[in-house]
Amino acid sequence: MIHVAANTRHVHKNNWRPSASIEQLKKRAQLLSQLRRFFESRDVLEISAPVLASAGVTDPFIDNFSTQFSFSAQSSEQTLYLQSSPEYAMKRLLAAGCEHIYSIGPAFRHEGAGSNHNPEFTMLEWYRSGFDMQMLIDEVSDLLKTTLNIENISQYSYQDVFLKHMNIDPLTATTDELIEAVKLKGIDLYNGFETLDNDDLLQMLFSHCIEPSFANHCPVIVTHFPASQASLARINSLDNRVANRFEVYFKGIELANGFHELSDANEQAARFESDNKKRSALNFPTKPIDQYLLTALDAGLPDCSGVALGVDRLLMLIVGASHIRDVLTFDIARA
Amino acid sequence: MANFSTNEFKAGLKIMLDGEPCNILENEYVKPGKGQAFNRVKIRKLISGKVLEKTFRSGDSVEGADVMDTELAYLYTDGEFYHFMNNETFEQIAADEKAVGESIKWLAENDVCTLTLWNGSPIVVTPPNFVELEITETDPGLKGDTAGTGGKPATLSTGAVVRVPLFVQTGEVIKVDTRSGEYASRAQK
Numbered sequence: 282m283i284h285v286a287a288n289t290r291h292v293h294k295n296n297w298r299p300s301a302s303i304e305q306l307k308k309r310a311q312l313l314s315q316l317r318r319f320f321e322s323r324d325v326l327e328i329s330a331p332v333l334a335s336a337g338v339t340d341p342f343i344d345n346f347s348t349q350f351s352f353s354a355q356s357s358e359q360t361l362y363l364q365s366s367p368e369y370a371m372k373r374l375l376a377a378g379c380e381h382i383y384s385i386g387p388a389f390r391h392e393g394a395g396s397n398h399n400p401e402f403t404m405l406e407w408y409r410s411g412f413d414m415q416m417l418i419d420e421v422s423d424l425l426k427t428t429l430n431i432e433n434i435s436q437y438s439y440q441d442v443f444l445k446h447m448n449i450d451p452l453t454a455t456t457d458e459l460i461e462a463v464k465l466k467g468i469d470l471y472n473g474f475e476t477l478d479n480d481d482l483l484q485m486l487f488s489h490c491i492e493p494s495f496a497n498h499c500p501v502i503v504t505h506f507p508a509s510q511a512s513l514a515r516i517n518s519l520d521n522r523v524a525n526r527f528e529v530y531f532k533g534i535e536l537a538n539g540f541h542e543l544s545d546a547n548e549q550a551a552r553f554e555s556d557n558k559k560r561s562a563l564n565f566p567t568k569p570i571d572q573y574l575l576t577a578l579d580a581g582l583p584d585c586s587g588v589a590l591g592v593d594r595l596l597m598l599i600v601g602a603s604h605i606r607d608v609l610t611f612d613i614a615r616a
Numbered sequence: 617m618a619n620f621s622t623n624e625f626k627a628g629l630k631i632m633l634d635g636e637p638c639n640i641l642e643n644e645y646v647k648p649g650k651g652q653a654f655n656r657v658k659i660r661k662l663i664s665g666k667v668l669e670k671t672f673r674s675g676d677s678v679e680g681a682d683v684m685d686t687e688l689a690y691l692y693t694d695g696e697f698y699h700f701m702n703n704e705t706f707e708q709i710a711a712d713e714k715a716v717g718e719s720i721k722w723l724a725e726n727d728v729c730t731l732t733l734w735n736g737s738p739i740v741v742t743p744p745n746f747v748e749l750e751i752t753e754t755d756p757g758l759k760g761d762t763a764g765t766g767g768k769p770a771t772l773s774t775g776a777v778v779r780v781p782l783f784v785q786t787g788e789v790i791k792v793d794t795r796s797g798e799y800a801s802r803a804q805k
Binding site for chain 1: 617622624645646647648649650651652654655656668669671672673674676678741762
């Protein structure tokens with residue numbers, strides 16, 4: 282009899298078994314080699330980014346796992362963050378002279394587990410120097426056509442999907458108009474609307490009403506998110522109300538998020554600081570800003586576009602799985 | 617009662633909403649890659665029985681409801697209250713007409729019902745899935761009819777009216793499915 286230490290978590294006796302079937306694991310291996318062939322044929326270099334770094338992300342709605350490390354016996358412990366994406370490390374590589382790189386590796390987000398979410402997941406991320414947003418969208422489309430065996434992909438602007446599905450212009454609507462739209466859609470919010478800003482309301486409408494209305498027969502790519510949701514994308518040079526950011530959706534799954542990358546170190550620093558302000562306003566802890574990234578941007582990031590794609594979610598779509606655990610060796614419940 | 621954060625939400629969790637205990641039926645976690653996460657929750661209000669959908673911001677916390685189910689045998693009614701007893705401890709609990717609701721037409725002495733207690737008081741009485749009740753009145757049916765075609769109404773000892781096959785007669789005890797209110801079979805002797 283093995284003695285098991287007291288643990289408040291209920292351990293199910295069958296949870297030593299993998300959550301995916303052996304069949305799905307073979308499909309995963311096939312997908313990984315298919316992805317590597319795709320990039321090899323395009324002369325994109327595979328790199329391995331570290332999972333631990335001295336900074337995480339400031340994004341108010343992404344929570345990093347963290348751990349403590351002493352660099353020497355004498356030094357005090359320093360917090361290291363498990364990366365929510367290899368983005369910062371990859372941008373440092375780009376600034377150091379890499380032109381076309383991809384990474385397939387683990388990423389971590391301290392957030393709820395659900396049918397499309399596991400706190401530890403596999404992310405494919407790649408960067409292309411000299412690519413604008415549309416060139417990268419075309420490459421993402423090629424990759425989806427190859428891996429999902431599909432022919433068509435739709436593309437709309439963020440403004441178009443709101444006008445089409447909600448009859449609202451997301452770039453000009455007032456907070457009151459957005460609250461009215463949310464109520465009209467029958468969304469009954471538990472804690473009232475007071476603390477929600479326009480982006481929160483737009484995101485609520487997007488995830489509750491717009492995303493579910495996308496056709497299921499082909500992936501939908503949404504481009505030109507509002508500048509206030511730019512994240513690390515550059516602002517559009519022709520319309521400064523929007524950012525050169527795109528997202529891919531398919532069958533209710535958010536599959537990929539891409540940017541024409543912001544390369545201005547000062548603007549990037551300002552966005553990190555504004556994230557931390559929003560964190561304070563929400564009573565979330567502020568986060569250290571990644572100085573290595575800012576210095577790298579200052580040294581010069583090539584004009585490039587980059588995208589992150591959830592490999593487990595892509596695999597779910599390929600095999601028709603309804604829960605992410607069905608494509609993971611061991612999901613968080615079995616961790 | 618403890619508070620529950622949205623990351624503890626799951627089907628079966630009992631929470632307080634608008635001053636009423638509720639049962640979570642479904643919990644869907646909606647988290648875009650960028651932006652606020654939500655929990656879309658389907659909830660049944662336990663007193664009114666109403667089912668509604670509510671959106672929570674992830675991180676919201678809600679007061680838990682002190683709700684438990686207990687198995688008690690029905691004893692009798694005094695006209696105002698319905699009395700139940702725990703067959704092991706012999707402890708008795710009285711439920712009012714509101715808690716008994718529609719279940720009233722299936723309550724037969726000694727049947728073990730599920731009583732949902734909120735802060736110790738019954739709010740819902742659920743009869744067993746199957747009850748056996750005597751037919752007190754039904755038209756004599758035609759001989760030779762087998763179950764199926766049409767049937768006829770029969771009044772039971774509790775006052776409930778169910779459709780029964782033509783061959784079943786007054787004085788017989790039948791088994792009824794309380795969830796659908798339909799005749800299941802003649803009772804096993």
